Amino acid sequence: MAYEYSAGDKRLVQMDNILSNSGSSAVSVACPYPLAAQTRLSFAVRFPERSVLTLRTGRGREALTIRLQEGQFRWTHTSPDGAAHNRRPYPGGTSHTPLLYWWERDAYTPRGRLQPSFSLPPQVRDWSAYYQSLQNRALDKEWWTVAVELADGRLRWYFDDILLQDQAASAEVAGRKLNISLSPGLALQPVRQIALGEPQAGFVTVNLANRCNTKGRPVGLPEGRFIRDGIPFETAARPGGENGVDLGVSWFREGNLDSGDAPNNGTFGGRWAGALSANPTRVQFRVPNGRYEALVLLATAEARPDRINRVTAQFYRPGSGFPVNFTTEAPIPTDGRLHLVRIPIRPDALLAFADREVIELELTGDVHVYRASPDPLHYSMHGGGLPPGVTVYAMTLALAPVEVDFQPEAFGNVWVNNRNPAYRVALRNTSREDRTLALTLRTTSYDGDETTVQTQQVAVAAGGEAVTRFDLALVKYGWHGVVLDVDGEPYER
Missing domain, CATH: 2.60.120 (Jelly Rolls)
Incomplete structure (x- = not known):
């Protein structure tokens, strides 16, 4: 038209x-x-x-x-x-x-x-x-x-x-x-x-086309949008026919330099320049921000002495870093067949990115501490060692069924002596079923001598929201560790 x-x-x-x-x-x-x-x-x-x-x-x-x-x-x-x-x-x-x-x-x-x-x-x-x-x-x-x-x-x-x-x-x-x-x-x-088809509640498919760098279609891989084991996926291809992402290209080149490249500027654009820098040795994507509980891949792995069959997903802030890392729980079988690979994610670890509409993630192998040399001005975590012998053909993010916004009622978790600490908990049920959530808030003083435990049951309708709060009557001054448990999922402050 x-x-x-x-x-x-x-x-x-x-x-x-x-x-x-x-x-x-x-x-x-x-x-x-x-x-x-x-x-x-x-x-x-x-x-x-x-x-x-x-x-x-x-x-x-x-x-x-x-x-x-x-x-x-x-x-x-x-x-x-x-x-x-x-x-x-x-x-x-x-x-x-x-x-x-x-x-x-x-x-x-x-x-x-x-x-x-x-x-x-x-x-x-x-x-x-x-x-x-x-x-x-x-x-x-x-x-x-x-x-x-x-x-x-x-x-x-x-x-x-x-x-x-x-x-x-x-x-x-x-x-x-x-x-x-x-x-x-x-x-x-x-x-x-x-047409994108019916909405699949609880999932966000990721378009891989921009980073596709290898050709070939494994047996059993459909084209376009499809559902496997209840999870929606979408395959893509470049104009040249490339339809898979070979993670073997993953290479943190700055790790070979005697310099201290900044997160947003340097020899290759910056250590965390991100997906828009089109760094050919960094497999990076921009994805919608969300409270995710897993990253699911459809991937194959090959057995090679110069490759590993593990994948790490690094979520980070473009231009500055502050990565949080999650790795496959078990090695991917190296039989060349298509496997569904689940990388668990702690939803509370992504709360640090709550101010953003879009976050970025990188797929790499094992990650290690990076320190700028010779002056240790910059620290971070980056891929190192052997690259993965893994090719990814589709990728989907699974949302946690409950979004938890766990915030102090004072900026920076700091209260003066005439104020009692309090935390606000906002809950959003993203599933299609009503839920009654068990909340447990635990605090521990810096020396371990003072501990408190509070529990609540909160009902949240399907697609609905609920807000509650915890008031803490603490005796000791100083630092207290705070952990909120929501149906077995921990959220730390």
């Missing part, structure tokens, strides 16, 4: 199913399909240098803008109330002025980020040159996929199969048609409307 625009506008040229702006000023067209629940709208765009694409939903000031400039696609997302994606409320709520997250680069660099240096070790220099040759792409000649997805009550924006932004979708979004603004020289291919 063709884009909607004024037939008398001479700036727009239609040829071979491609719509181009041949004028000297920007022009707007309307998407032929409206946004609809469980639907993805996808189209390809060709960007001349310094050209700009802007998508607007018509919901307030909501918009996504993408500009190709000097080898990178710079992007900005604006919420309906006009807030920019890279500005967030100040931690602790002590300021009404949003804080600029300057350490996150709002740019996608498909050719990677490399600062050439004669001081690189020979093996790092040679392999980096090889990867750079593979990424030597003419960005203004290629077609780049842009997609907007309305699913599971969320509106998600993608570029080149990478999630840029995820936000709540209010009722008035459905039925709106995207307004697409094209700067001079920009060209569009027709829009594809893709």
Whole structure:
């Protein structure tokens, strides 16, 4: 179906199913399909240098803008109330002025980020040159996929199969048609409307297409969206036919350097530059934030002396790190067959990322402590040792059936001597069944002499929410460990 625009506008040229702006000023067209629940709208765009694409939903000031400039696609997302994606409320709520997250680069660099240096070790220099040759792409000649997805009550924006932004979708979004603004020289291919099927409560499928680097389809792997063992999955492929993610490329190159690369800047863009840096040796993805209890993979493993058959998932903040790590409980069988691999996740470990709409995760092998050398200015956890001999064909995140927001009623968990400590617990039942939850709050003083235990039973309807609180009558001053147990799942403060 063709884009909607004024037939008398001479700036727009239609040829071979491609719509181009041949004028000297920007022009707007309307998407032929409206946004609809469980639907993805996808189209390809060709960007001349310094050209700009802007998508607007018509919901307030909501918009996504993408500009190709000097080898990178710079992007900005604006919420309906006009807030920019890279500005967030100040931690602790002590300021009404949003804080600029300057350490996150709002740019996608498909050719990677490399600062050439004669001081690189020979093996790092040679392999980096090889990867750079593979990424030597003419960005203004290629077609780049842009997609907007309305699913599971969320509106998600993608570029080149990478999630840029995820936000709540209010009722008035459905039925709106995207307004697409094209700067001079920009060209569009027709829009594809893709049905996503019935919503699968409790799961978030992850699009792997951007990191697919190997071809081949294991026996028993369906195409597209499917359900296996009650879990939804989605397979994907690149235009060249690559449909699997070989984790054998995982290599933390900074670990070979006698330098202290910062999290957001360095030889390869920064140790935690993230998925938008297109680092060829870091298998990284952007995913919607959520209270996850497991990462589920459909994967094969091969037996090789220079590979391991374990996978670690690192969740982290782009540009700064602070990773939390989860590893497969058992080795993946090396029989070459397709296996369902479950990596358990502690939902409370992801509470540190609660301020974000999108978080990132990396798939690698074993992880170890990193310390900058020779000056130990930076510390973190990164992949090290042998890479995994594992190929991933689909990946899904499983949500915890109950979302727990466990917060102190004083910023920083600090109370002065005339205030009694108290914690607020907000519960959200994401399952389709009513639940009665057993809550147990335990405290332990720094020396172990003072302990307290409180219990509550809280009923939460299916899809509903409930709020309760715990007031603590503590005697000793100083640090107390606090653990909330919700139906056997611990949440620590």
